[in-house]
Amino acid sequence: MKECAKAVKLSGAEIVTVAVRRVNIFDKKKPLLMDYIDPKKITYLPNTAGCFNSKEALRTLRLAREIGGWKLVKLEVLGDKKNLFPEMIETLKSTEILTKEGFQVMVYCNDDPLMAKRLENSGACAIMPLAAPIGSGLGIINKINIQIIRSQTKLPLIIDAGLGQASDATIAMELGCDGVLVNTAIAKAKKPFDMALAFKNAVIAGRKSFLAGRIKKTIMGKPSSPISGII
Amino acid sequence: MIKIKKIKIKLNGKIKTIKENTKLSNLLGNLEIPLKKVAIEINQEIVIKKKIDKIILKKNDEIEIVHFIGGG
Numbered sequence: 001m002k003e004c005a006k007a008v009k010l011s012g013a014e015i016v017t018v019a020v021r022r023v024n025i026f027d028k029k030k031p032l033l034m035d036y037i038d039p040k041k042i043t044y045l046p047n048t049a050g051c052f053n054s055k056e057a058l059r060t061l062r063l064a065r066e067i068g069g070w071k072l073v074k075l076e077v078l079g080d081k082k083n084l085f086p087e088m089i090e091t092l093k094s095t096e097i098l099t100k101e102g103f104q105v106m107v108y109c110n111d112d113p114l115m116a117k118r119l120e121n122s123g124a125c126a127i128m129p130l131a132a133p134i135g136s137g138l139g140i141i142n143k144i145n146i147q148i149i150r151s152q153t154k155l156p157l158i159i160d161a162g163l164g165q166a167s168d169a170t171i172a173m174e175l176g177c178d179g180v181l182v183n184t185a186i187a188k189a190k191k192p193f194d195m196a197l198a199f200k201n202a203v204i205a206g207r208k209s210f211l212a213g214r215i216k217k218t219i220m221g222k223p224s225s226p227i228s229g230i231i
Numbered sequence: 232m233i234k235i236k237k238i239k240i241k242l243n244g245k246i247k248t249i250k251e252n253t254k255l256s257n258l259l260g261n262l263e264i265p266l267k268k269v270a271i272e273i274n275q276e277i278v279i280k281k282k283i284d285k286i287i288l289k290k291n292d293e294i295e296i297v298h299f300i301g302g303g
Contacts, residue, residue: 016301018299019300022295022296023297023298032265034299059275063272066270067297067298183302
């Protein structure tokens with residue numbers, strides 16, 4: 001947990017996802033996450049990782065709210081144990097219910113622009129499409145879809161899952177995303193602290209590059225030095 | 232001497248024997264649970280923490296005490 005806290009600090013992360021699990025009642029000395037990462041400094045984002053239907057997800061987030069009044073939550077309803085793709089029908093249903101109950105729901109989804117729009121219409125407060133399957137490290141498979149989703153929504157757009165290295169985060173930010181959610185790429189790197197720092201710099205680079213406005217692509221060469229005065 | 236009856240409950244998935252008429256607040260106190268950092272469910276219904284001293288545990292109650300751990 002100490003290492004986790006250090007990686008979070010190095011990465012510059014502002015939000016950390018947390019899972020709801022049973023307290024170890026037989027080992028009272030077991031440290032709590034809150035002892036290492038201060039929820040007043042870093043926003044805790046309760047999430048439903050590991051839930052495979054709406055009922056489980058709702059139960060988890062209602063419990064999370066009870067722990068300490070958390071209303072900002074991340075909804076993740078998985079549909080398949082092998083590819084861990086989101087079960088979008090259950091996700092949509094849960095988004096509607098949670099929004100009605102006063103939650104602010106950030107939603108893990110596939111990279112389908114139509115589904116992203118439906119989630120927005122159901123009250124999602126952020127759209128979180130996958131780059132690739134969770135933990136796969138493949139990077140953004142479908143950049144075009146991410147660009148379409150970006151162009152159609154003003155909601156925060158955060159790439160969730162599938163990033164493998166720092167440059168993937170730069171690409172996400174250059175596509176106009178507002179952030180990235182990273183776990184495996186840092187936690188499983190050979191040097192997690194170095195990778196955490198690399199991701200921080202990658203996100204900053206990508207954001208600045210996006211705001212700076214890239215040049216147009218051409219297929220022919222254009223001289224970059226002035227032609228006048230040539231000897 | 233009056234013999235105190237005991238009942239069985241399920242606590243975080245494990246069977247536990249407690250005295251009859253035990254209040255939820257007493258159970259949590261004995262376990263040294265940091266109330267501000269947990270949520271509690273009895274038989275899949277969330278317990279409002281302010282009311283724990285009014286809840287008397289019954290036979291076969293299933294209690295879940297959960298907290299946050301790191302994880303995406």
